[in-house]
Amino acid sequence: MHKEITIYDLAKKLKLSPATISRALSDHRAINKKTKKKIVDTAEALGYRSNTFASSLRKKKSNTIGVIIPRLNSHFVASVLGAVEKIANDSGYNIIMSQSMESVAREIANTKTMFNSRVDGLLVSLAYDTGNIDHFDKFIKRGIPVIFFDRVFEDDKCVRIVIDNFKNAYDVTTHLAAQGCTRIMHITGNLKRNVYAERYNGYRKALRDAGLPFQKDLLLSGELNEASGAAAGEKILAMKKLPDGIFGANDTSTASCMHVLKQGGIRIPGQIAIAGFNNDPISRIVEPNLTTINYPAYQMGEIAATTLINHLAGVSSISNTNIIVLRSELIIRSSSLKK
Amino acid sequence: MHKEITIYDLAKKLKLSPATISRALSDHRAINKKTKKKIVDTAEALGYRSNTFASSLRKKKSNTIGVIIPRLNSHFVASVLGAVEKIANDSGYNIIMSQSMESVAREIANTKTMFNSRVDGLLVSLAYDTGNIDHFDKFIKRGIPVIFFDRVFEDDKCVRIVIDNFKNAYDVTTHLAAQGCTRIMHITGNLKRNVYAERYNGYRKALRDAGLPFQKDLLLSGELNEASGAAAGEKILAMKKLPDGIFGANDTSTASCMHVLKQGGIRIPGQIAIAGFNNDPISRIVEPNLTTINYPAYQMGEIAATTLINHLAGVSSISNTNIIVLRSELIIRSSSLKK
């Protein structure tokens, strides 16, 4: 087995004190340049590696950021996580990641792990059915910053980074109405989750403003994945009176739904105009191209990570009532253009 | 600021020794059941949390698995990572993740971070241009297991988990030839990378076996993303003599290419039969549906994680010459069916 080199070994070898070695290796300014170089060189030569455990134990800092996401199965989440990792990596932070698999129980468990791992900060997008954020209190109590993104909880305890889901949904629905749609269906997720609730509210408001009635049978709640999208398509095909517009709360399921409808002989957008949400690559590939909302996922990840890291570095402090709203807007493509 | 509770605090409170506390908390069998319960309860009550730094320092184990991936931007990578995280989490391991962004330099840097973080084991899919795996020697030398998946290096130092890229590519190409294609184009990535090299070789072999000549102008190397797929489409549209078949090395770029071709008035599969690779969701949504290879991404992640964890637990040992080949096969869909 390999013998690990420590600063004591270097100290003995160079006839210096461990303190000097430690300082040199962390580039302390009060160390003679020549000594420093000598130390760094022999450290390299002997294959020394700093022991982060000892260092973290002493400094009470892990240099690690925890990320909790619902599930790594969408283009959106992958983009956010990719951006977070990039920023964190560039700033010398490690990322430890875990999935709640859309379950609060698991989210709470993940929370405990992160807590025990003593992450310096936390980035979180909530599970489907998370109804309160008490399990983050232990972080807050100890001053460990927690930033929520996308799937947040309406509570001023923590920073939230979001888009204007209400407005986006309002815009989509209004656009469909302007195309002449009068029976606009909304396919969405769990309405307990803020993002879906807000999109639903935006949809309702737009209907009202367009003088259209809300009809219960035009609201479909599901898991918003490929399968549920297809199921929605089948359900629609079986309806006595078809909708003439569909606003889906994400692109994956909406594209899948559209696919089934086309297979069923429905003309898009002629018979049914369709719009999704997220601007996933798939929205640009399906035919007709999907009208959607341009959700700046990568940017959201960058901002979440940057905000957290700046706060940790003391560069800027995050107030507890901060909400950051990113710009997101309607992209009109042919799937919704009746005219 | 919060005062952290340590086992000393518990010891004092309960008039026991720190050693007993430690044993009780790690469920040591030689501790009286009643004492154990008392200890665990007060630990809970006082909000004690074990200090993993101290523990890791003492035990010389981090309970952490490092994962290095090229980039978190494909359905494939997200699936693998999702599976790895799930398995690791279920087994009590943490995941620390980093992206090489397809650059060896960054991969080497990530390697150093992981090394310093003292991961217990490493799961790696190589960057585009990684030409040797010397930067993993330091792990191997210290007996830290490294498992490569998908993008591997032909070297018996480490375990490799792969699919039979050669055979898959051979099958795809042969299928296209059987459909009557005689000018089969291959759109691929960096041929230095094993997966693309093998697919290329399979393609060449199939051409030979089908009595078809290999033509340089029917080989296109790119980044295999949405943009490069579209660019390939444009390039094809500008060709004097069109190919009558396309085998793309992934679904994302192939779907994008097909989209451009359709826009350009090409009938698929009539004029050009098309096949991709990976069985991404997009392959089931585009029209016509994409013939592809069913790459078991999630399963690959599960197996990689399980193999590593079992090895770490001493359950099973991984020999240094192990190659695990997962089953992957051709899925024929309408994009390639001329008849």
Place this chain on the structure above:
DNA sequence: TTGTAGGCGTTATCAC
């Protein structure tokens, strides 16, 4: 500019 010394919180090895 460098050295001394104590402590960060655990766990493993002896003892009893």
Place this chain on the structure above:
DNA sequence: GTGATAACGCCTACAA
């Protein structure tokens, strides 16, 4: 069953 004690490797007052 439980306790005493010595590492694990690093950092940082405080001294020199």
